Amino acid sequence: MKVNKEKIKIGVWAAIGGAVLVMIIGFAWGGWVTGGTAQSRAEEMAADAVANRLASICVAQFNQDSEKDQKLKKLKETDNWQRGDYVEKQGWATMPYEKESDRAVANKCAEQIMQIGQ
Numbered sequence: 030m031k032v033n034k035e036k037i038k039i040g041v042w043a044a045i046g047g048a049v050l051v052m053i054i055g056f057a058w059g060g061w062v063t064g065g066t067a068q069s070r071a072e073e074m075a076a077d078a079v080a081n082r083l084a085s086i087c088v089a090q091f092n093q094d095s096e097k098d099q100k101l102k103k104l105k106e107t108d109n110w111q112r113g114d115y116v117e118k119q120g121w122a123t124m125p126y127e128k129e130s131d132r133a134v135a136n137k138c139a140e141q142i143m144q145i146g147q
Contacts, residue, residue: 080133083124087138088145090121104142112139 055061062070091097100119107115113136116122122135 076133080131080137083131083134084137084141086124087116087121087134088141091116091119091138091142094119094121101142104139112136112143115139116142 052061091100094100104112104115113122113132116135116139117130117132120130122130122138124131124134
């Protein structure tokens with residue numbers, strides 16, 4: 030009878046150890062995430078997709094600017110980290126019927142304008 034209890038005890042501890050090992054491998058290298066992480070990643074991806082789509086409107090507004098050539102030159106002279114601010118100040122990142130611009134849209138727009146201007 031004692032032999033069976035010992036085997037069961039060893040089997041239970043082996044199962045617990047195996048489960049812990051599988052969880053460590055799954056979360057560290059297997060790409061597993063918690064529900065909260067999945068939610069925040071989904072929200073981040075959605076916001077990024079919206080910013081990408083709205084950036085094309087921003088670029089169109091840049092293209093309609095009568096001084097776009099001079100402003101593109103100024104944008105190129107501006108530091109990378111300040112280009113979004115420059116785009117916002119020009120009003121290109123302010124969407125039609127909106128009062129304020131979106132920072133993420135301005136940054137994406139600056140990237141796209143810089144690619145066009147090369």
